[in-house]
Amino acid sequence: MSERERARLLDAFDSNWIAPFGPALDEFEQRLTTLTDRPAALATNSGTAALHLALRCVGVVRGDTVIVPTVTFVATANAVRYQGAVPYFVDVDPRTSNLDAALLEPLIDRLSRAGRRPAAVLSVDCYGSCADHSTIASICERHGIPYVVDAAESIGASHRGHPSGSFGDLAVFSFNGNKLVTTGGGGALLGSERHIERARHLATQARNPGRHFDHDDIGYAYRLSNLSAAVGNGQLDRLDELVAATRAVHARYVDGFADVDGVRVQPIDADGRGNGWLSVIHLDPQRHRTPDEIAEMLDGHDIEARPTWRPMHRQPVHAHSEFSSTGVADRLATTGLCLPSGSSLSESDQDRVIDLVTRSMVAPLGRRRERAGHVAVPAPPPIPAAFAPNNRVAS
Ligand SMILES: Cc1ncc(COP(=O)(O)O)c(C=O)c1O
Structure with a gap:
């Protein structure tokens, strides 16, 4: 962290926007859309939450199969399970640890023949390097399968001149404390106006506009706070x-x-x-x-x-x-x-x-030291x- 993040945070604090709404949050989402060449962005309180919303928005439901590279952080696979779907793991490219695109189409064909057409492909940009998105996206498009990208680790990276976060129907960033850009915990979902509008509704407890607390769906408390977004703005200044x-x-x-x-x-x-x-x-x-x-x-x-x-x-x-x-x-x-x-x-x-x-x-x-509590x-x-x-x- 630098003086810049500190100043942004104190400005937001002094403005008294201490909620998952406010000018810093609007600015953060706007900057993320610009950074990723997307029509819209939703800031969330974790990357995991954004992954969950992404799968829900592309229509993954109980019993579905979602293709996931086996090398990733557990949150990727967990998000599939949150929806009651099952992950089908795929091996990775030895150069990058990212999904081996050569395995994808034969697997989709095999699953489709067995009556289990995948409901989504969820690939990952491992360790900050983009997967082979052009190949994976064209396979998904050919088969009419939604493509979601877990770009949790790859903000600021690019593939064929296009920025991380710009690939797939929806993409996800994480701003966890260990990430290159952090809000001290947070994430974002990037995609079309339609998807982001739906995700924003779900992330806000699916509350309808109006005076009363009326809810038309099972939603979540997944929004990022204005204070965290202020830190994120300071970090984006330094991306x-x-x-x-x-x-x-x-x-x-x-x-x-x-x-x-x-x-x-x-x-x-x-x-x-x-x-x-x-x-x-x-x-x-x-x-x-x-x-x-x-x-x-x-x-x-x-x-x-x-x-x-x-x-x-x-x-x-x-x-x-x-x-x-x-x-x-x-x-x-x-x-x-x-x-x-x-x-x-x-x-x-x-x-x-x-x-x-x-x-x-x-x-x-x-000699190796034995650690207490080693699992x-x-x-x-x-x-x-x-x-x-x-x-x-x-x-
Ligand atoms: C590949 C990957 N996916 C998802 C996540 C989850 O993000 P968060 O910790 O913000 O929920 C992380 C990191 O934490 C990650 O590295």
């Missing part, structure tokens, strides 16, 4: 600066690990221009270093790093769902580690990270003998 900073962090990792055997930095510009929200490295399994071990070692130096998203088909809560697998997501889950990537990460702190990871690839890691999760499958060619670590 270019924030994206430049996280992209610079990624570039520094690329340079820093260029000559390190066994470490590959995941590209952020494979299907467009990523925002560098999270920099991900992959460890060559043949070097016998797991992401957990490296994260544990970094933790010992007060540096937070996390293994990449555990795929949804491996999550206890979603493991019973169907899954179209090529083996890529399972393989990436055994190699991927998210490194510190914040827009305020200093060069010297980042050099420490690079140095520690580099040294750990050659030196013994030492056991199902182990991923064994590491295959060799990386697939497109995953191979350059030497």
Whole structure:
């Protein structure tokens, strides 16, 4: 946060618009429509809420099937379940961890033949890089299936010259505290006037205009507050600066690990221009270093790093769902580690990270500390003998 966000917040506070209505909120929504070339935007109190509204607005109902990439944060799959629908997980592209577009049409055909035409495709822009939206959108259009984009992580990114948030019938941003642009908790839904009007109604307890509290549907309390939107306006003022900073962090990792055997930095510009929200490295399994071990070692130096998203088909809560697998997501889950990537990460702190990871690839890691309260999760499958060619670590 900078002085700018602080000033915006205090202005909103002093204006006494302490509600999910007000000038800062109107400005925030207007700026989001401009940023994403959309007719309309609705600011919500989380990205998860926006995902739920998106699925409801495109008509997903109980018993429907929704196609979702298996590599994502759990909120994507949960939103499908909120509607009583079932997610059908699909494997991902090894370059980007985003939905493998080549798997989509055969799956739609197979499900349609079985009388289960998907009610929506819900793809994700993983770690801040856009999915192959042009391919996915044209497949959805050909089959008349609504396309929803979980762009929670990719504000400021682009695909084929079009901004993140502009793809799909509806797209969703998250402004959670860990995102590139944050309102301290919040989200947004972007789309047509018709969809956004419906979503706004549902997000406001489906209350009809007028003096009385009359409600014509089951709605939700999903609006963002004017105060949070004020912080968001301050952040949007700095969007270019924030994206430049996280992209610079990624570039520094690329340079820093260029000559390190066994470490590959995941590209952020494979299907467009990523925002560098999270920099991900992959460890060559043949070097016998797991992401957990490296994260544990970094933790010992007060540096937070996390293994990449555990795929949804491996999550206890979603493991019973169907899954179209090529083996890529399972393989990436055994190699991927998210490194510190914040827009305020200093060069010297980042050099420490690079140095520690580099040294750990050659030196013994030492004894692992056992953590209190560690929750056991199902182990991923064994590491295959060799990386697939497109995953191979350059030497
Ligand atoms: C891919 C993805 N989808 C959805 C969400 C949910 O957003 P929120 O935390 O704002 O509800 C997040 C992040 O939190 C996310 O990373």
